[in-house]
Amino acid sequence: MKSIAIIGIDLAKNIFQIHGTDNKGRRVLIKRVKRSNLLNFFAWRRPIHFSQAEERIGDEA
Incomplete structure (x- = not known):
């Protein structure tokens, strides 16, 4: 697998x-992961830094 520099997670109720x-x-990974498997998915990857970006849709005054 190619080296992953940035990971983005589209949060949802049961599937990420x-x-x-x-x-x-360049896109090197696209994967759907169940909530119950999320920690296992990241457990075998090298350590990375996580940050949170918040996007608000429809919050116009």
Whole structure:
């Protein structure tokens, strides 16, 4: 597997969509993971830094 530089997670109630890109911004991972398997999915990967970005849709005044 190619090296993943950035991971994005589309949060949902039971299924998470995970996107990974390399250092050049190329998509190297797209995966759907059940909530119950999320920790197992990341357990075997090298340590990475997580941050949270919040996007608000429909909050216009």
